[in-house]
Amino acid sequence: MLQSIADFLAYFTKYGDKMLAMTLEHLQIVTLVLLISIIIAVPLSLALYRSHKLSTIVLAVLGALYAIPSLAFFAILIPLLGLGIPTAVTVLVVYTQFILVRNILAGFRSVDPFMLEAGRGMGLSASQLFFKVQLPLVMPALLGGLRLAVISSIGMATIAAMIGAGGLARCCLTVSA
Secondary structure, eight states, X not given: OHHHHHHHHHHHHHHHHHHHHHHHHXXXXXXXXXXXXHHHHHXXXXXHHTOHHHHHHHHHHHHHHHHSOHHHHHHHHXXXXXXXXXXXXXXXXXXXXXXXXXXXXXXXXXXXXXXXXXXHHTTOOHHHXXXXXXXXXXXXXXXXXXXXXXXXXXXXXXXXXXXXXXXXXXXXXXXXX
């Protein structure tokens, strides 16, 4: 065990600066993906909340896209977007949409209709009802979906290094070469 600690320290002193730079690249990719995903998922979920039929179709399409293996999805988009960050971000945003939209939609559907009716009875406007009643009740589902999206994005961003997007997996590619 002491030998493995010594090996780790030797490795870290030799490649620590590269690992830090690659970690920052990885975090930039994941942050960009999550920002874009939330900007798309919240309004999409609100629109789908109003139509059960449309939500079933959109969730089926997102589920089918989510089922595509990530390396295959990267390969499909490389001819369209090229190698690098644009392809990686596009694939990761598509993957996180399934997670976020499903969870946010489930959160909105879990709000008790009597709570909404009580808010209307108290004279709340539609925007007040949304921000003071629905959104606080949806937050646990939204944050749960966000947590899953973060974990998923961190893992898949590692695979994105194979297409030249940077990040932590480039460390393994660089050191082993």
